Amino acid sequence: MEFGPIFRTLRRNKTRFTLITLEIALTLAIVGNCVNMIFDYRNRVLRPTGLDEANLLSVVSQPFSPDFREEGYLENSRKADLKTLRALPGVRSAESISATPLSGSGSSTGFKPLGAKTDTLSTATFDCGPEMTKVLGVRLIEGRDLQESDVTEARGKNVLITKAFADALFRDGKAVGKQIQSREPENPHTIVGIVERMHGSWPGWEHIERVVLLPGRPGSVNWGIRFMVRAVPGHTNRLVKTIEETLLKTNNGRNVEVHTLGDIKQQTFSSQVAMIRMLTVLIGLLILVTALGIVGITAFSVTERTRQIGTRRALGARKQDIVRYFLVENWLISTIGLIVGTGLAYALNYGLVSIVEGAKLQWHLVLAGVIILWIVSLVAALGPVLRTTRISPASATRTV
């Protein structure tokens, strides 16, 4: 290999090679951090929620008829809707709930072990009918499920909590049978079961995995009655229209809104998805610009050395020797650039994380960036470098 001559060339053309090294380095720093951000957003979107996302629908019955203000009318309507929903073909189960998980709106409360002197810990709370775990598809790992008898006039006494919240409340992890209170010790709740995993209402919240399910009969004239419906796989999208029409047929004094949980989640995460797309476009443009730069500089250095190439050819170098010489030179420059760039990538990440919230740079993403840029740099150089094969040995004797 002709490392000797290459190094000497590099030394004589310091500026040009420093420029291209810096350009590749900066590109890697930016691409590495953008890819890191993309993965950070993706992880948030794709994090398992514990819910049977693909088959769930949210149904809201929003009353406007004054009838709903009459004693018992709202509750009767809730029961009637539940019955209708459960009887629909394609519906596996249905239950009422006070807010839709992952939707960005809901309620939160603070709880602590009964009698504890500590501060309360915040958690999302859902009032819901006793069938809720079966509808959501969340898994019970300890204790028992809610049952009809848990639904009482006062706010549910027996409750389910997620494992994440149980671990936060009780160091020893034994939560079943224990009592919890909010700020005041009156009306404590008893934990009867633990849910393995369930995400609450606010996907951006650090404690998204803390959830308490309180048995009840949720619904109000002001905010309507909400249901979660679990469809037989494959029927989810079809049910959107069917449910709206069927429920309106039974009672037209209200509006009915039906959305798949997938759509709701997409809505909640729309900024993250938009950010991912923006970053992808940015990365594409940046790589394009850098590739153009490499094409330009390589083309220039080939033209500049036409005579030298001619001389080498005249002295017996084959076309492939010349091509190899330029490719090795290119490879060497990009490698130096990528080494510097790795350092820069970490520096930029440090800067970004200290100014704004963000994820630490992951080394394997930097490595992926290195490999991609290696290939890009090689491909970009290939065009101008292959032009050297058209330089004839005779050109050594001509004046340029």
Add this chain to the structure above:
Amino acid sequence: MLAYHIRIAWKSLKRNPYLSALIVLGIAFGIGVSTTFVTTHHILSRDPIPEKSASLHYVEMDNWDPDRGWSDEDPKAAPNQVTYRDAMELMKSTIPTHHSAMYKSYLYVFPDPKAGRPYRARVRLCFADFFPMFEVPFRYGTGWDRGADKTPEPVVVISNETNQKLFGGANSIGKPVRIDSREFKVVGVLDPWRPTPKFYDPHNGAMEEPDEVFIPFNFVIPMQIRTGGNTSSWKDSGRTPEEFLRSEAIWIQMWAQLDSPRQKEDYRQFLDNYVRSQQALGRMKRPLNNKLLPVMEWLDEVGAVPDESISFVIISLLFLLVCSLNLIGILLGKFLARAPEIGVRRALGASRMAIFMQHIIECEVIAVMGGVAGILLSILGLELVTRLFDGLFHLSLDWSMVALAIGMALLSGLIAGAYPAWRICSMAPAMYLKEQ
């Protein structure tokens, strides 16, 4: 001389059109991307009501748990809304030029049955001062007068979109609208109005959709209208509507327009006295922590500008730097390739300065072309960002951003061009003459 340099630059660009296009495109990408994200940040962080933002104040007072402050992270923070009972007391003050307690709810609006089904509208309950205080623009009619606040009278101000929906955009002043269980009379129709960020109530997102209907605040009791925004409480907030209104739950935004320092001082005094009187009654046991936050300080507290916006600005400026580096490399090649020609010019008497200027100006011509192309690209870019965010906010260039883009282009042309131009003007002419 300048015209001459520009003519030479133009000739030089035309001599190699593909390369020139590539160079211009390279800088255009850099300017386009950075202008897109700088503009986005500029729009997200701009003052939504510049002529009044210093005199409009968001009011906070500390009614929170004596044992545990509003924020675990920041002990100096005060609760970010106020209770109903406190808001009603503050509304008795005569100190502010304008003031209004307000909150958001969702209520059914009943269009003419032929026009469509009843639908839930975003309703703001506020006082008469809301409209003059925030300089809300009217298409027809005006806001209601302070007299209508007391009773309250069934009057309503509707947004331009609501007027389209209910009345096909016609002048609807005096027409009745049924909202929830009551009939209201339209007194005002707004022009399209969407302050971004939604500074007066950013609790459900600084980019939340605009309010559709405005009715007098005091319907809160006769119509039992609960808030559709955030409610926070550290104590049981009761079961009945009456108990809720008397509770420590915070859910109301309180704004006061205080034009002079004197007025502000008086209002602060009034607030302090009020809180002390409440403390004497056994409420508000935390230390005095009243806040009067001007608009920009308030937006800063709620964090109306997403962090990501700054990340994108940093990244896009680095992008521009890469484009500049790119330009240096290409210009260096382009200039050095014409060394023999420059050698002749030097030998015929052109000064170094003249050669340097000629090349710098050539770079600036490229930069301006790149800048203009970049501005066009950024219009596309902003459209793309707006679409990606589903119209959550509307982005467009303004003159300051166009000027910034041209400035950035000129600067990067100068940075990119200085070294190549210096190289070419500082070479000895003799060597190139010999080679000829």
